[in-house]
Amino acid sequence: xxxxxxxxxxxxxxxxxxxxxxxxxxxxxxxxxxxxxxxxxxxxxxxxxxxxxxxxxxxxxxxxxxxxxxxxxxxxxxxxxxxxxxxxxxxxxxxxxxxxxxxxxxxxxxxxxxxxxxxxxxxxxxxxxxxxxxxxxxxxxxxxxxxxxxxxxxxxxxxxxxxxxxxxxxxxxxxxxxxxxxxxxxxxxxxxxxxxxxxxxxxxxxxxxxxxxxxxxxxxxxxxxxxxxxxxxxxxxxxxxxxxxxxxxxxxxxxxxxxxxxxxxxxxxxxxxxxxxxxxxxxxxxxxxxxxxxxxxxxxxxxxxxxxxxxxxxxxxxxxxxxxxxxxxxxxxxxxxxxxxxxxxxxxxxxxxxxxxxxxxxxxxxxx
Amino acid sequence: xxxxxxxxxxxxxxxxxxxxxxxxxxxxxxxxxxxxxxxxxxxxxxxxxxxxxxxxxxxxxxxxxxxxxxxxxxxxxxxxxxxxxxxxxxxxxxxxxxxxxxxxxxxxxxxxxxxxxxxxxxxxxxxxxxxxxxxxxxxxxxxxxxxxxxxxxxxxxxxxxxxxxxxxxxxxxxxxxxxxxxxxxxxxxxxxxxxxxxxxxxxxxxxxxxxxxxxxxxxxxxxxxxxxxxxxxxxxxxxxxxxxxxxxxxxxxxxxxxxxxxxxxxxxxxxxxxxxxxxxxxxxxxxxxxxxxxxxxxxxxxxxxxxxxxxxxxxxxxxxxxxxxxxxxxxxxxxxxxxxxxxxxxxxxxxxxxxxxxxxxxxxxx
Numbered sequence: 001x002x003x004x005x006x007x008x009x010x011x012x013x014x015x016x017x018x019x020x021x022x023x024x025x026x027x028x029x030x031x032x033x034x035x036x037x038x039x040x041x042x043x044x045x046x047x048x049x050x051x052x053x054x055x056x057x058x059x060x061x062x063x064x065x066x067x068x069x070x071x072x073x074x075x076x077x078x079x080x081x082x083x084x085x086x087x088x089x090x091x092x093x094x095x096x097x098x099x100x101x102x103x104x105x106x107x108x109x110x111x112x113x114x115x116x117x118x119x120x121x122x123x124x125x126x127x128x129x130x131x132x133x134x135x136x137x138x139x140x141x142x143x144x145x146x147x148x149x150x151x152x153x154x155x156x157x158x159x160x161x162x163x164x165x166x167x168x169x170x171x172x173x174x175x176x177x178x179x180x181x182x183x184x185x186x187x188x189x190x191x192x193x194x195x196x197x198x199x200x201x202x203x204x205x206x207x208x209x210x211x212x213x214x215x216x217x218x219x220x221x222x223x224x225x226x227x228x229x230x231x232x233x234x235x236x237x238x239x240x241x242x243x244x245x246x247x248x249x250x251x252x253x254x255x256x257x258x259x260x261x262x263x264x265x266x267x268x269x270x271x272x273x274x275x276x277x278x279x280x281x282x283x284x285x286x287x288x289x290x291x292x293x294x295x296x297x298x299x300x301x302x303x304x305x306x307x308x309x310x311x312x313x314x315x316x317x318x319x320x321x322x323x324x325x326x327x328x329x330x331x332x333x334x335x336x337x338x339x340x341x342x343x344x345x346x347x348x349x350x351x352x353x354x355x356x357x358x359x360x361x362x363x364x365x366x367x368x
Numbered sequence: 369x370x371x372x373x374x375x376x377x378x379x380x381x382x383x384x385x386x387x388x389x390x391x392x393x394x395x396x397x398x399x400x401x402x403x404x405x406x407x408x409x410x411x412x413x414x415x416x417x418x419x420x421x422x423x424x425x426x427x428x429x430x431x432x433x434x435x436x437x438x439x440x441x442x443x444x445x446x447x448x449x450x451x452x453x454x455x456x457x458x459x460x461x462x463x464x465x466x467x468x469x470x471x472x473x474x475x476x477x478x479x480x481x482x483x484x485x486x487x488x489x490x491x492x493x494x495x496x497x498x499x500x501x502x503x504x505x506x507x508x509x510x511x512x513x514x515x516x517x518x519x520x521x522x523x524x525x526x527x528x529x530x531x532x533x534x535x536x537x538x539x540x541x542x543x544x545x546x547x548x549x550x551x552x553x554x555x556x557x558x559x560x561x562x563x564x565x566x567x568x569x570x571x572x573x574x575x576x577x578x579x580x581x582x583x584x585x586x587x588x589x590x591x592x593x594x595x596x597x598x599x600x601x602x603x604x605x606x607x608x609x610x611x612x613x614x615x616x617x618x619x620x621x622x623x624x625x626x627x628x629x630x631x632x633x634x635x636x637x638x639x640x641x642x643x644x645x646x647x648x649x650x651x652x653x654x655x656x657x658x659x660x661x662x663x664x665x666x667x668x669x670x671x672x673x674x675x676x677x678x679x680x681x682x683x684x685x686x687x688x689x690x691x692x693x694x695x696x697x698x699x700x701x702x703x704x705x706x707x708x709x710x711x712x713x714x715x716x717x718x719x720x721x722x723x724x725x726x727x728x729x730x731x732x733x734x
Contacts, residue, residue, distance in 0.1 A: 009399030016396040020389065030377025032552040032560050058427055058561070059596040087582045087590050094593050097466065183401040190401045191600030192427065213430070213456050214686050219677065221684040224460040227430035231560030233602065311588050319583045319590035
C-alpha cells in the first residue's frame with residue numbers, strides 16, 4: 001500500500017488529450033528531426049534562463065558530453081568533478097576519452113571547492129561542478145579558481161533547472177551548462193532528452209554541428225559528430241510544460257520548506273545546511289537519517305516511497321575501477337552514502353501527503 | 369500537375385491513426401516513458417522478424433554502430449574497413465570509438481567491393497563494416513570468408529536494410545553484429561531518432577544492454593562504462609505497430625521498383641541486386657549522365673528526388689585527417705556524379721511511378 005508515491009507522472013499527464021492533439025498534428029507533418037517544435041523549445045528555454053543559446057540534445061548525459069567534446073577534450077586530459085554525483089557525469093567525461101578526477105562533497109551536497117582547486121594538475125582541462133539535488137555549487141569561488149587557472153567550467157545542471165547562486169542561474173556561469181529533461185526531472189519530457197545552454201557563439205555553432213553528424217547542410221560534413229538530437233516529439237511536450245516550470249519550481253521549494261521545518265523537530269533527522277544566497281529547486285529532497293536503512297524499510301512498509309541517492313559511491317563501483325580510487329578516499333561521500341534518504345517532493349504532492357511523510361518518519365523514531 | 373513527393377508522412381499517419389492513438393495513451397496512463405515493457409516486446413518481435421537471437425533497442429542507428437563497435441572491443445589503434453559512399457554515420461561511429469576508418473571502393477551496385485577490402489587489410493585491421501546501401505545487400509559471403517581468413521569481426525551497417533534478405537536470411541544477421549536505424553525516413557520508421565542492434569552472441573547483447581543505460585546493472589550498481597542510448601517507450605509502441613505493417617510496406621516498395629524496372633528507358637542504369645538477394649528498396653537509385661539537369665527538370669515537373677550522397681565521405685572537410693584525395697576511390701567518385709534517388713515509398717500510385725518514368729524518358733529523349 002503506497003500512500004505517498006515517488007513518481008508523479010500518472011498525475012502530471014492525467015489529461016493527455018491536449019498534448020496528444022499537438023502530437024497528432026506533428027506526426028501528420030513528419031517534422032520529426034530538429035523540427036519547428038525543437039527551435040521553439042530552444043528559444044523558450046534560452047529566454048527562461050536568460051542566455052543567448054540553448055541547444056536540444058538526446059539526453060542529459062549528452063548535454064554534458066558534447067560541451068566537453070566541443071572543448072576538444074580527449075585522452076590524457078583530466079576533468080575535475082564531484083564524487084557524489086550520478087554516473088552520467090562521469091560517463092560523459094569518460095566518453096570523451098578524458099579522465100574524471102573526483103573531489104569530495106560537503107553536507108550541502110555540492111563539491112568541496114577548496115579540494116577542487118587542490119586537484120588541479122597540468123593535465124586538468126576543465127571543471128565540471130554538479131548542482132546535485134538542485135543545490136548549487138559556490139560558483140563565485142569556483143569561477144575565481146577557474147579564472148586563476150584558465151580552465152573552462154561546464155556545469156552539470158541536470159538536476160538544477162532554475163536554481164540560482166547569488167541571483168544567477170545554474171548553467172549560465174560556465175562556458176556551457178547541461179540540463180536533463182528526463183521524465184523525472186523538474187522540466188520533463190516523455191523520454192530521454194537534454195538541453196545545453198551557452199552564451200558563447202562559437203560553442204553554440206560547434207554543438208549544433210556535433211549533435212547532428214557534423215552536417216553543415218544536407219550534403220556537407222564539417223566535422224565528425226554524432227547523433228544526439230532532441231526529438232521534435234519531445235520538444236512538443238517541452239513546449240507544453242515550459243510555461244509551467246516556474247510554478248513547478250515554486251511548488252517544490254514550498255514542499256522543501258515544509259519538510260525542513262518539520263524535520264527540524266525530529267531528532268533522528270538532520271536537515272543539510274541551507275546556505276543563504278542559494279535558490280535550491282529541490283529536484284530531490286534529501287536529508288541525513290540515523291538508522292537510515294531501517295528508516296528506509298519502515299517508510300516503504302508504511303506507504304512512503306522513499307529513495308536513496310545513492311547507496312554506493314561511484315568511486316567504489318566496479319565499473320569505475322580503472323579510475324584507481326580505493327575505499328576511504330572520499331569520506332564525506334561515503335558518509336552520505338550511509339546516511340542520506342530522499343522523500344517525494346514533487347509539485348503534485350498535497351499537504352496531506354507531506355504530513356504523512358513526516359508522520360511516518362516521526363513514528364519510526366518514536367517507536368525507538 | 370501530378371505531384372510526386374519523395375516521402376509522404378501524412379499518408380502514413382492517416383493509415384495508422386486509429387490504431388496509434390490508443391497506444392500512445394497507454395504509455396501515458398502507465399507513465400513508463402523510459403524502458404517500459406514495450407521495449408522488450410519490440411526487441412522480441414524484431415528478433416523473430418530478423419531471425420536472430422538478440423535485439424537491443426537504442427536511440428539511433430548511429431548509436432547502434434558506436435555501441436556495437438565498443439562491444440566488439442574496437443578502439444584506438446584499430447582499423448575498420450568500410451565504404452566511402454555511406455551516410456557519414458558509419459565513418460563517424462568508427463572515429464567515435466577512437467579507431468581509424470579505412471575506405472575500400474565499391475562495385476557497380478554501390479556496395480563495398482570484396483576485392484578492394486582484401487587489398488586494404490593490414491595487420492591493424494580489426495573489423496569490416498559493410499553497408500547495405502539503399503537496401504541492397506552487400507556481398508556477405510565474400511566478406512565473411514575474408515573476415516574468417518584474416519580473423520576479423522564483421523559489423524554490418526544495415527541502417528537502410530531492414531527487410532533485405534540473402535537466400536532468405538536477413539542482412540544484419542550475417543556478421544557478429546548488425547546495426548539498424550528506425551529514423552523517420554527509413555522503411556521501418558519511428559517519429560524521431562531510433563535504432564537497434566542485432567546479434568546472435570548473448571554476451572555482446574548483454575554488453576550493449578549495459579552500455580545503453582550508464583553501465584548500470586540495477587538502480588545502484590555500475591558495472592561498466594556506458595552512455596545513454598535508450599529507445600523511447602513512445603517510439604517503441606509506434607515501431608511495434610509499424611513492424612506489423614512492414615511486410616506490406618516492403619511489398620509495395622518492391623512493386624514500385626518492379627514498375628520502374630519495366631517502365632524506365634533502357635539507357636538508365638540501375639543496380640542489379642546481388643544474385644539470390646531481395647532488396648528492401650529503401651532507395652531506388654538510378655545512374656545517369658547530366659544528373660543535376662535531370663534532377664532540376666524533374667523538380668520542375670513536381671517530382672521530388674534526392675541524392676544519396678553527392679559528396680563521398682573521403683572528400684568531406686570533416687574527413688581531411690584521414691588523408692584521402694580526389695581519385696582515391698574512382699568508382700565511388702564517378703557514381704557520386706551520376707546517382708539519383710527516385711521516389712519509391714509505399715504510398716506511390718502506379719500512375720505516379722508511370723509519370724516519373726515518362727518524364728525521365730522525355731528528358732533523355734528516349
